[in-house]
Amino acid sequence: MENAAHQKDQLLAVERVEHSIESTDLNDLCDATDAAIKAGGGFGWVELPSRDVLERFWQGVAAMPLRILFLARLDGVVCGTCQLIRPTQNNEAQKHAAQLTGLFVTPWARGRGLSRMLLDHAEAEARKMGHSVINLDVRESMDTAIKLYESAGYVQIGSHPYYARINDTYVAGRYYTKAL
Numbered sequence: 001m002e003n004a005a006h007q008k009d010q011l012l013a014v015e016r017v018e019h020s021i022e023s024t025d026l027n028d029l030c031d032a033t034d035a036a037i038k039a040g041g042g043f044g045w046v047e048l049p050s051r052d053v054l055e056r057f058w059q060g061v062a063a064m065p066l067r068i069l070f071l072a073r074l075d076g077v078v079c080g081t082c083q084l085i086r087p088t089q090n091n092e093a094q095k096h097a098a099q100l101t102g103l104f105v106t107p108w109a110r111g112r113g114l115s116r117m118l119l120d121h122a123e124a125e126a127r128k129m130g131h132s133v134i135n136l137d138v139r140e141s142m143d144t145a146i147k148l149y150e151s152a153g154y155v156q157i158g159s160h161p162y163y164a165r166i167n168d169t170y171v172a173g174r175y176y177t178k179a180l
């Protein structure tokens with residue numbers, strides 16, 4: 001499933017990964033991840049992992065039935081991503097809610113609307129899968145991401161003073177929700 005848009009003659013596209021990640025795309029996704037981690041991350045990694053760890057990580061994400069992986073492309077090159085995590089089957093009380101995680105766009109592709117496209121696409125897929133709520137959390141220091149989420153209708157429902165620990169320093173975090 002794909003949606004696409006043009007911006008200044010550049011083709012922007014977002015798609016859901018159906019099974020596994022094809023090798024050129026995997027290489028581009030690892031390059032994008034490397035560059036985003038070096039630029040300050042925000043999606044978990046603090047230290048740059050080795051290439052084989054990154055490759056196995058992404059193939060693992062693509063293979064997990066309860067993780068829905070989305071890729072963003074600029075002129076065909078994978079440059080961003082996000083995931084939806086669906087509740088486990090026993091969790092009937094929370095089957096309405098999916099968790100959005102791992103959203104980033106690599107630095108060279110930023111400022112073109114790709115993260116908003118990723119978010120829109122993930123929300124549309126969540127609705128199609130029967131979810132009525134998306135939850136997410138984010139470091140308080142990620143100003144652009146916070147602006148993006150709040151402008152997309154996510155409402156802050158909490159905060160955590162010890163949310164992350166980066167280089168021996170705690171970083172606070174925020175929790176958001178959106179009723180679809």
Ligand SMILES: CC(C)(COP(=O)(O)OP(=O)(O)OC[C@H]1O[C@@H](n2cnc3c(N)ncnc32)[C@H](O)[C@@H]1OP(=O)(O)O)[C@@H](O)C(=O)NCCC(=O)NCCS
Nearest residue numbers: 041042103104105110111112113114115116138142144145
């Ligand atoms: C946050 C992030 C995903 C935004 O990606 P992007 O593709 O550049 O964002 P978009 O181009 O879709 O822009 C989204 C909104 O943010 C605004 N924005 C983008 N870059 C910005 C910047 N440097 N400063 C201020 N606002 C900015 C845009 O104006 C846009 O708002 P608009 O649609 O109202 O104009 C990207 O900066 C990133 O990967 N950051 C590091 C990782 C991260 O923070 N991930 C989220 C953790 S949960």
